[in-house]
Amino acid sequence: MIRLEQVTKRYGETTAVNQLSLEIGKGEVCVLIGPSGCGKTTTLRMINRLIEPTAGRIFIDGRDTATVDAEKLRLSIGYAIQSVGLFPHMTVFNNIAVVPQLLLWENNRIVRRVGELLELVGLEPADYIRKYPSQLSGGEAQRIGVARALAADPPILLMDEPFGAVDPLTRERLQAQFIHIQKEVNKTIVLVTHDLDEAIRLADRIAIMESGRLVQYDSPEIILSRPGSKFVRDFVGADRALKRLSRISVKDFIKPAAAVNVNQPKKEALASAAGHRWLWVVDDDEQLIGWVDTKTLMQSVSTKEAMDEGDAVKISILESATLREALSRMLELGFKHIPVVDDSQRLIGEVALGDIEAATAEGKG
Ligand SMILES: Nc1ncnc2c1ncn2[C@@H]1O[C@H](COP(=O)(O)OP(=O)(O)OP(=O)(O)O)[C@@H](O)[C@H]1O
Ligand SMILES: [Mg+2]
Incomplete structure (x- = not known):
């Protein structure tokens, strides 16, 4: 879809981009x-040719962008x-x-589209x-920025630190929303960030x-498990094993959990x-x-009496x-199983600490 071939940009003595080849x-x-x-x-x-390369070529859908009218090109690429x-x-x-409006859409269509995007x-x-923008919170403004970039339904979206200007909590929410939106719109996206956790969460491939x-230039899993140089290893940091875990779903690690019904008689429960x-x-x-701790249960009259009550939302994961x-x-709860x-908070199974440790160890190297 997008291919950069040996692209270089020089400003006098400074080489801002140096023979960059990249395919998305x-x-x-x-x-x-x-x-x-x-x-x-x-x-x-x-x-999107807001900057012209000093050397090299950029192709979109096989067409050299240098041969396309720059205005037209920009209208076909969303930019946040x-x-x-x-x-x-x-x-x-x-x-x-x-x-x-620049594309001269009919007014009705624009009104409909803006409504759709805000909902999205x-x-x-x-x-x-x-x-007006001054009446929006930082997170709302970011979302309007994303809506604007998507307005004409461009196949390509360029996003420069789209969630950079908000607090960490809002940022997490916007990232979750980004993943959700991308599932729906399925754009080709080039996104810039400073934040490695953000990159790991959002990227199919990370270009360092x-x-x-x-x-x-690899998948987050490979960047974290097999950094190709000292620079990358230092960049991803010592806790890369931990970071890798945020790419792995618990789904494949769920095992049957030992559970009892609260009304089950003590004997049955112990058995x-x-x-x-x-x-x-x-x-x-x-x-x-x-x-329930079976040791406590042995000393008690019933499962109910021996049980430690816990709010399912706090003591479990989805x-x-x-x-x-x-x-x-x-770690928060001090459990070896979660x-x-x-x-609906119905128990499906449990995940064991040992299995997570094994998953972490696999990626070491
Ligand atoms: N118009 C310009 N004239 C001269 N040098 C420039 C110009 N624009 C960028 N540079 C230089 O090119 C290099 C790359 O800049 P660029 O803005 O692409 O960095 P960046 O990776 O986006 O950084 P940041 O994470 O801080 O946004 C920098 O050294 C910058 O000083
Ligand atoms: Mg920048």
Whole structure:
């Protein structure tokens, strides 16, 4: 879909981008990452020809972009910039409508499209279309920026630190939303970030840059498990084994959990423990409601009496969680096993610390 061939950009003595070759497949999310000044923004802006390369060629769908009218090219590529870049004197509606208006869409179609996009990014159209950028929170402004980039439904989206200007919590939410939106729209996306965790979470492939050069271009799993150079190893840091866990779903690690019904007689409960010291406790709807220590149970009259009540939301994880979430929940609670529940808090199984450790060890090297 997008192919860079030996692309170089020089500013006098400075080489901002140095013989960069990179290929991004249709529907892929490529994340450019690297230290400040390594050439990420320059690379992005050469793709839509806001900056002309000094040497090398860039192809989109097999066509050399140098042969395409630059204006037309830009209208066909969505661009969300580093500092959001909404026009302050224009309403949210007009900000999102900029490109469709330039493309001379009919007004009805534009109105419909703006409504759709606001819904897509999780903002109620009626509440937002008349607002001005100064009346938006940082996170809302970022979302409007994303909506604007998507406005004319371009196949390609360039995003320069789209979630850079918000607090960590909002950022996490925007990332989750990004993943959700991308599932729906399936664009080819080149996204720049400073944040490795963000790259790991969002990327199909990560391009690590250093001083204008591409030093590694691989899936997050491979970048973390097999960094190709000292620079990459240092860049991804000592906790890369941990970071890898955030790419692995707990789904494949769920094993049957030892559990008892809260109303089950003590004897039966103990019999079903089969060597387990701890048992999860569920109610008649199979919903997780706590756990019981079999040692305490032996001294008690009933399962109910011996049980430690626990809020399922706090003591379990969802099937959709990652191993990293499972691990941090275990550390928080001091459990060696963590129960896994479905959306209705029904117990599905459990994940063991030992299995997570094994998964971590596999990627070492
Ligand atoms: N118009 C320009 N004139 C001269 N030098 C420039 C120009 N634009 C960028 N540079 C230089 O090119 C290099 C790459 O800049 P670029 O903006 O691509 O970095 P970046 O990786 O996006 O950095 P950041 O993470 O800080 O946004 C830097 O050394 C920068 O100083
Ligand atoms: Mg930049």
